[in-house]
């Protein structure tokens with residue numbers, strides 16, 4: 099999957115996110131869930147966003163389609179076909195949401211309305227974004243359910259969400275998201291809530307669909323194994339900031355940020371069997387009490403003086419890293435982390 | 436199919452409740468000191484009349500036979516004669532029921548019309564000045580006694596301005612609407628405060644739910660998000676509350692019927708109590724028990740209609 103995606107310069111950019119920040123007021127303080135994040139998505143590619151719980155992955159996705167601005171302040175730019183979605187009025191943004199840019203939520207159990215039939219929940223998307231008549235919508239809904247692998251789709255349109263299992267609900271959500279052929283799918287941990295075999299099926303489904311329909315995907319996950327198998331490029335988030343981005347293979351083979359390195363070492367597949375499993379020391383930072391400098395500093399074994407003084411900027415071209423003392427293959431004496 | 440079996444099972448559940456109510460009512464008169472027949476009769480009743488009542492109640496028989504007789508009499512609508520009105524209890528009650536029913540429905544309608552939109556506006560502007568104003572206004576409504584509000588409306592709009600009659604019920608539908616407008620409003624001011632408070636908090640709970648966000652992510656217009664995704668879910672707990680506050684509604688109706696001289700069962704109950712008209716009190720208590728059961732059944736049905744998860748048998 100990664101072989102064709104090395105030359106980023108020539109790939110047309112589908113989405114360009116620049117200096118995106120989202121903060122919520124928490125009492126008297128401001129909680130910065132997304133802090134000055136910039137990245138892009140090329141047409142048809144799968145971009146992975148990885149990071150620990152609370153690092154701001156979901157809020158990043160929600161900020162892209164304007165779901166977060168009801169709850170907090172969003173600034174920066176989200177460039178979509180020459181328009182800035184951050185400042186776009188709700189009325190116009192609504193025509194892009196669910197049509198060109200669709201989103202799958204993290205929680206299949208709570209993301210479908212328990213009181214409405216699955217058919218209606220697919221249909222209302224079609225009503226909004228297509229010219230199909232009632233019958234056309236019904237046929238399309240059946241087609242979508244079949245596409246995501248729901249058996250006996252014809253007879254399930256009148257069923258309610260509680261009549262589906264978690265995995266099936268996730269498929270329904272994917273069907274809803276795909277209803278009007280989006281160009282970009284924001285998939286927020288589409289598999290975390292499911293058991294392992296179903297995880298694999300759902301991921302495969304999303305990737306197959308992406309390939310068949312030429313749809314770009316931003317796949318949020320905190321599973322590096324999943325990211326390695328599915329994503330063309332990776333963006334690593336920590337404490338609301340992007341700390342490393344680049345080609346999946348490069349990021350995973352030669353991680354430069356200390357946090358990425360730590361994450362990789364804590365993946366069981368990466369180490370010898372029966373050796374003690376490494377886990378990152380400490381806990382994810384509280385976004386309300388971020389250190390002045392690098393957010394990872396309190397947990398970083400390689401911090402230098404500068405780390406506690408200033409925030410490291412994200413630098414580099416294809417492979418970007420925000421670290422004052424990166425894992426720089428031989429250049430730093432601390433070397434192999 | 437499952438709706439019907441649900442309905443039937445729900446209907447069967449009423450039977451034990453009803454038996455308990457019957458036992459209580461049965462005991463009530465028999466727990467009074469002295470001869471129940473005297474309690475159930477006019478003070479000027481002749482020995483002959485008393486004997487007749489004893490026969491009907493089976494007072495000379497063992498207690499379980501008496502209870503059997505009571506159940507039989509109740510089911511056949513033979514509840515004796517009202518001491519106060521000198522007419523069969525069943526007849527008296529059925530004569531008064533329509534006015535009360537009209538008033539109750541009228542006030543529920545008012546409550547929903549008042550509480551629904553305001554609860555939504557308040558919830559969507561949570562803690563803003565609109566929300567605070569609405570909540571304070573309803574707080575006043577909640578803490579003012581029903582009869583007081585009724586008296587104020589009666590004094591100004593009916594007695595002074597003469598826009599409304601000061602009592603009665605009228606003969607036609609539109610006359611009912613006119614006569615009962617102030618009484619219904621009086622009851623509604625109280626019940627709507629309860630509904631508004633509950634609906635507001637359930638809207639607040641629902642409006643940030645993941646499925647609402649997901650609906651928004653689909654690009655649906657706001658009126659569909661609110662009407663289809665928020666309202667229905669928020670209504671579920673409000674319907675329960677509406678059912679549970681039937682007690683409030685009934686006591687509110689009772690007071691209001693008295694203040695506005697509405698010829699309903701609420702006022703009848705009050706009269707019966709003051710006159711110690713035991714047969715009538717018994718009959719009315721039974722009627723209220725039936726009504727409450729029906730209301731609970733109805734709210735359950737509405738809930739099952741709204742929430743498919745309740746429909747699984």
Ligand SMILES: Nc1ncnc2c1ncn2[C@@H]1O[C@H](COP(=O)(O)OP(=O)(O)OP(=O)(O)O)[C@@H](O)[C@H]1O
Pocket residue numbers: 122123124129131149150151152153154155156157158169204320385
């Ligand atoms: N509406 C809100 N108001 C205040 N804080 C919020 C709000 N929504 C999210 N947050 C905070 O923003 C931070 C980032 O949340 P986010 O959901 O993006 O994390 P995440 O990376 O998706 O984590 P996870 O892997 O657990 O899903 C969290 O600390 C969360 O508490």
Ligand code: SF4
Pocket residue numbers: 355356357392393394395396398399400401402405410420421422423424
């Ligand atoms: S900037 Fe400093 S503290 Fe942060 S990860 Fe790099 S070395 Fe560690």
Ligand SMILES: [Mg+2]
Pocket residue numbers: 155156157204286287
């Ligand atoms: Mg998340």
